[in-house]
Amino acid sequence: MAYDAFLLLSFGGPEGQEDVLPFLENVTRGRGIPRERLETVAEHYRHFGGVSPINAQCRALIEALRPHLDLPIYWGNRNWHPMLADTVRQMRDDGVQRALAFVTSPFGSYSSCRQYLDDIVIACAEVPDAPAIDKIRQYHDHPGYIAPHADAVRAALDTLPSRMAARLVFTAHSIPTSMNAASGPGGTGRYLAQLRETAALVAAEAAPELGWDLVWQSRSGPPHVPWLEPDVNDHLEALAKQGVTEVVVSPIGFISDHLEVIWDLDEEARATAGRLGLAFARAATPGVDPRFVDMIRQLVDERVLAHSNVRHALGTVPTWDFCPADCCVSPKRA
């Protein structure tokens, strides 16, 4: 496959107090999020001056990638500037014909996979003569994703009083159970299956002697709609009751320390642990770790040199280059 541009496709986040509400309206349009939840989340952003760290993290990733990619690099977001449609227009004006998009989520599910594919379709429909844009495959078990998470878990363990007594608590964004069920081809619960595999791989590489759990954070939506459980805070309580005294919380569901990591874990989960008398260390995310940056280069090469058949994967849950139409559909349509 020949590509003449690379596109970083991300979630987007506000960059000042005045952006917070319009950003949240973009995120939640048509998704049935209660008003009170929006107000709560707005406060999390306001706590940091209305600035999400995610855009700076995307800019840093682009700068880290630049020396390693032969393609011009573009950046577009789902929910905030630079908005994807504006980026597609710029690519068209620059003469781009076919771009390869890297999405800042490693996993399947409507939110983390199909919605980005939909974003591409919608943006390209807005721009006459838009380039073709293909999405890079999911990478939940790529060594360039596992190794930085594993090192971060080890580094976090080293900050605890007695690492032999610690429990590893892996977290990912909760999603509605109906969205999980619709994840993967034909609706096969792929989100949960991938996250279990990521957790097992990181645990095995970081600290095979320790027990671990996979739990969920950042639940949204109306209370009567079931989402993946248990919540990380409830789980810390259960662990404390079992006599656990130290935890490492590792957000394996995320590539960078964005707002849902620095608020929901560094503020909320840390406070929960403090209340329970649990020693708490939060493991870092890959960010611009050179192995993660090199993973992106490898994924580009993998697609460009499709004949080479090199497909780095440490697990057994399969990934593929082009999602079938019945993969990761919105649960409303499932």
Ligand SMILES: CC1=C(CCC(=O)O)c2cc3nc(cc4[nH]c(cc5[nH]c(cc1n2)c(C)c5CCC(=O)O)c(CCC(=O)O)c4C)C(CCC(=O)O)=C3C
């Ligand atoms: C699976 C998943 C990922 C991981 C994959 C990926 O990275 O894409 C993710 C990432 C992120 N989620 C983020 C922020 C938000 N997510 C929300 C709402 C929701 N997320 C959902 C799922 C996910 N979200 C879902 C099912 C909803 C309910 C609404 C809906 O069905 O779509 C809301 C609305 C308020 C609320 O309800 O919490 C906000 C503000 C940010 C930016 C953080 C920053 O600014 O630094 C990031 C990276």
Ligand SMILES: [Fe+2]
């Ligand atoms: Fe998919």
